[in-house]
Amino acid sequence: MTPKERYKKLKEHLLEENPVLVEVIDEYAKLDRIAKDVGLLKEDQTYTESISWWPLISILGTFSAGKSSFINEYLGKKVQESGNQAVDDKFTVICYSNSEEITTLPGVALDADPRFPFYNISKEIEKIDPKEKNINRYLQLKAVKSDNIKGKILIDSPGFDADVQRDATLKITSHIIDLSDLVLIFFDARHPEPGAMRDTLDHLVEVAKNHADSDKVLYILNQIDTCAKEDNLEEIIGAWQRALSQKGIVSGKFYAIYNESLARFEDEDLHTRLKKKKDEDLAKILEKMEKVLIDRAYRIVKNVEYRAKEIIEALPKLNTKLSAFKNSLLIMDILLALLLGSGAFYIGFQFPSFAYLLYGAAIVLFLILHFQIKSWLSAKMASRLEEKNLQNAFIKQTRWYKPYLFAGVDTKKIEQKLQSLIASSKNFIQKLNDQYIALRKNSLPQEPQEPNT
Ligand SMILES: Nc1nc2c(ncn2[C@@H]2O[C@H](COP(=O)(O)OP(=O)(O)OP(=O)(O)O)[C@@H](O)[C@H]2O)c(=O)[nH]1
Ligand SMILES: [Mg+2]
Structure with missing residues (x-):
């Protein structure tokens, strides 16, 4: 099931069973998008999967x-x-x-x-x-x-x-x-x-x-x-x-x-006494059964905030690693350029008629080696990261086509987006409070219906 299909199915079910939560799916979709852009989630993943x-x-x-x-x-x-x-x-x-x-x-x-x-x-x-x-x-x-x-x-x-x-x-x-x-x-x-x-x-x-x-x-x-x-x-x-x-x-x-x-029951007095005990205890059990629904709703909304904070915490770690990557690769590139450049220059000096060809070949060789070193270094540094999601993000940010000299994610911009998600999830908690207060007034605790056996 793709994340989009999942959002859709969840929304369909929620609309019927627990409409209070339908809008939270959009919050999760936004959160997913941010995490995917950074690389903390893969395209086929979604945070909606991480909570029941x-x-x-x-x-x-x-x-x-x-x-x-x-x-x-x-x-x-x-x-x-x-x-x-x-x-x-x-x-x-x-x-x-x-x-x-x-x-x-x-x-x-x-x-x-x-x-x-x-x-x-x-x-x-x-x-x-x-x-x-x-x-x-x-x-x-x-x-x-x-x-x-x-x-x-x-x-x-x-x-x-x-x-x-x-x-x-x-x-x-x-x-x-x-x-x-x-x-x-x-x-x-x-x-x-x-x-x-x-x-x-x-x-x-x-x-x-x-x-x-x-x-x-x-x-x-x-x-x-x-x-x-x-x-x-x-x-x-x-x-x-x-x-x-x-x-x-x-x-x-x-x-x-x-x-x-x-x-x-044969004895009505006993029935009355037992029924009193039963009614009290049953009401408590039913109330607990109702409460899990409400608790779960809060946990689902809270999870947006929790995940957003998790991303905010991961960003500086990612950037530190990316800048280490940039420095190492830059040094390797300089050494490589010096080696190939001086080699080409030296041979070109001896065979002036081939000089341009040699310079061209040196540039091509530089590019081939640069990309090979880049992917080798990316894999090596990623493997040293403990968290799987940080590894994914690091690999995404150091793909071959990404200009490494500007490596690093825009922490400020992402954090701003996440903070606004956190703020709207807080609003949502308020909404949940209002709706559940209204709901509880109407429905709790309920006498169970007679089974139609
Ligand atoms: N007198 C009385 N009989 C009950 C009560 N609850 C269930 N029974 C009877 O007890 C028997 C077992 O009930 P079930 O609901 O099948 O019990 P269960 O725990 O699901 O049993 P298994 O699925 O076989 O493990 C049935 O004959 C019910 O009619 C009760 O509160 N009082
Ligand atoms: Mg049974």
């Missing part, structure tokens, strides 16, 4: 904990199958589409859509399972029309139980946790005790806990309606929290919920 535009929310947990049912309820549609045996054997990436029908696509479709930050996932899967290069075995994509998923991506995962594909599942899970903005780990209130934390779930908790950004992980005890029969909610929640605390997970990220449309 859709926040990712992944739902992980034990099998039959109610992950898929939760997603269906959230979307207000029966998108995922649910059942009491292990149902899902693949990761399902769920995104928005404006078509009424739910479309299911194989995993490879993820590569062609700029919404997904999964560029490396095929490589990751190949590493995990070199024989099984088929991403479709582990991943599928579903596109659903639901307002709740606009601008976001959900991932439903297979429950952690079956030993088949266990390693692959765990590794993909780690990768998904890395990419996710929010991770919901579901536990089953019917088996909350430590023994039920099978080793795979153990591993999952371990991965999530050790993650640099472990704040993004929420631990959810689901199906707490099943505690109604014995009226032992506090006990169950207590045992579950203790088990997690023993793993080093601090409280404050524990929630207990159930799925209203699947729960059956």
